Amino acid sequence: MSQTTLNASARRTALRLPGLETTAAWLLAIIWIFPLLYALWAAFHPPEFMVRFELLAPLTLDNFANAWEQAPFARYYLNTFLLVTGVVLAQFVVCTLAGFAFARFPIPGKDILFMLVLIQLFVFPEVLIVENYQIASSLGLVNTITGIGLPYVASAFGIFLLRQTFKTIPRELEDAARIEGCGWMAILMKVYVPLARPTYLAYGLVSISHHWNNFLWPLVVTNSVESRPLTVGLGVFSAPETGVNWATVSAATLLSIAPLLIAFLLFQRQFVQSFLRSGIR
Amino acid sequence: MLIHNADRRMQIYGALLLLPAAVLLATFAYLPTIATLINSLFLPGFRGEPPSFAGLENYQLLIEDQTFWRVARNNLIYALGTIPTSIALALGMALFVNARLPGRGFVRMAYFTPTILPMIAAANIWMFFYAPQIGLFNSLLGALGFSGVNWLGDPSVALGSVIVMTVWKEAGFFMIFYLAALQGMAPELKEAADLEGTSRWSFFWRVTFPLLMPTTLFVLINALINAVRVVDHLFILTKGGPNNATNLLLYYVYENAFSFFDRTYAATITVVILLVLAVVATVKFAILDRRTHYQ
Numbered sequence: 001m002s003q004t005t006l007n008a009s010a011r012r013t014a015l016r017l018p019g020l021e022t023t024a025a026w027l028l029a030i031i032w033i034f035p036l037l038y039a040l041w042a043a044f045h046p047p048e049f050m051v052r053f054e055l056l057a058p059l060t061l062d063n064f065a066n067a068w069e070q071a072p073f074a075r076y077y078l079n080t081f082l083l084v085t086g087v088v089l090a091q092f093v094v095c096t097l098a099g100f101a102f103a104r105f106p107i108p109g110k111d112i113l114f115m116l117v118l119i120q121l122f123v124f125p126e127v128l129i130v131e132n133y134q135i136a137s138s139l140g141l142v143n144t145i146t147g148i149g150l151p152y153v154a155s156a157f158g159i160f161l162l163r164q165t166f167k168t169i170p171r172e173l174e175d176a177a178r179i180e181g182c183g184w185m186a187i188l189m190k191v192y193v194p195l196a197r198p199t200y201l202a203y204g205l206v207s208i209s210h211h212w213n214n215f216l217w218p219l220v221v222t223n224s225v226e227s228r229p230l231t232v233g234l235g236v237f238s239a240p241e242t243g244v245n246w247a248t249v250s251a252a253t254l255l256s257i258a259p260l261l262i263a264f265l266l267f268q269r270q271f272v273q274s275f276l277r278s279g280i281r
Numbered sequence: 282m283l284i285h286n287a288d289r290r291m292q293i294y295g296a297l298l299l300l301p302a303a304v305l306l307a308t309f310a311y312l313p314t315i316a317t318l319i320n321s322l323f324l325p326g327f328r329g330e331p332p333s334f335a336g337l338e339n340y341q342l343l344i345e346d347q348t349f350w351r352v353a354r355n356n357l358i359y360a361l362g363t364i365p366t367s368i369a370l371a372l373g374m375a376l377f378v379n380a381r382l383p384g385r386g387f388v389r390m391a392y393f394t395p396t397i398l399p400m401i402a403a404a405n406i407w408m409f410f411y412a413p414q415i416g417l418f419n420s421l422l423g424a425l426g427f428s429g430v431n432w433l434g435d436p437s438v439a440l441g442s443v444i445v446m447t448v449w450k451e452a453g454f455f456m457i458f459y460l461a462a463l464q465g466m467a468p469e470l471k472e473a474a475d476l477e478g479t480s481r482w483s484f485f486w487r488v489t490f491p492l493l494m495p496t497t498l499f500v501l502i503n504a505l506i507n508a509v510r511v512v513d514h515l516f517i518l519t520k521g522g523p524n525n526a527t528n529l530l531l532y533y534v535y536e537n538a539f540s541f542f543d544r545t546y547a548a549t550i551t552v553v554i555l556l557v558l559a560v561v562a563t564v565k566f567a568i569l570d571r572r573t574h575y576q
Contacts, residue, residue: 017430256402
């Protein structure tokens, strides 16, 4: 009896809330998701249905086939995949070492050094495209995947995050490992790294999305199919002056975003948590 | 003596751990920053000649360059157009999603999804809306009997179109910070306000909004950085045109360096961007970090 009244009153408050606010929230949500739904519509229908919305319009995969044929998307996928894995792994190594040093070692002038590192939170490689291109070219890195990734490897954000995490790990664990005869590297690998796993996950997801989506620096430093990542390939493919048909561009766009989008839809919580953590700069 | 030696060894070990990061940061952050400053003092050498020292001549050119002022003004309008709107929307979205709402999961997902798309893909999608003849906006206007607008080709409209797209892309990212802050607020505040019979409107302005101030400042810093750093969409939507109506500082750097091959002038414009970022960084470190602390 009391259960039902409770339910009823709960339902009443739930019903009272709708009205203006719920409508507004939903309207905004529909506006916000609409561009993506529209891209899906355009990609899966023949070009003549771009602006004709008929419920029974025939579905087709031709646009995807065309996109796949007209540009070397397989190669772009490979390049992006190599770039993203390479950057994230290298960032893990370099940032772990630096974060460990900042968290645990008595380095003279440590605070000043750390401030110097933090500068990179504001001065990004893409802001310095002119000089970074010069440097990449003198190192022979133009038009290589290493060239796209290397400027991002020593990431201030990663160093900052790992330093914070390592600092919260109790010294007693470190001492225990030392008594068991572990050296510094073993302590790092057996104590610090495993305990920082959530940080690696968060940082990894942010870094993957960032490099999957990055455009300006890869555009500048690459000039051929062999090294172009998906974003640059897509940019070249869909530039309005190429006159590629829109349904095809739409399919190509979806092709480029599909892996990340699907990963996001599956692991929404982790993604949102990671992006939240990224909010330190 | 023994302790001293152990300390020494720790110092050396620590320095070695820092070395890879230090080398990379020096190569791709500090060195290019310094080179930018130096190159802005040179004029490019033509026909294989080395660049010649020119003092502040590039800065003189910059001050006299109508296009530069146009681009700087655009960037200011772009910042003023995107930042307050996307912050307000982000806050609204967070309040919506934080309340009891049917289909909350979907709504939150809808708001956040643009964040994980590459700017290039977002621009492609919006191109379908903005394109003059076959674009969706003009088709809809046409169906309603209005003549179309040249969303990206009309200099008085184009920057606005770019701003709208950017707001769409950014608001959901800022939302999650507000959402986290709202979820961290003590429920007692709301209960106390309810007991007092405070209206929701005044509860928001007297309690919620002030408590969210650290989040707002943090989001503001991020938004400011993005306003000078992200120009990817211009490559698809407008290429800075028509007649520089949508050109932004970093895109102008790109044009000067890689289309007009004037590296030293590009460096001079980069110095302006670095100055803007330095101001933002100073505000953040010197003022905000002292007053508020982040979670």
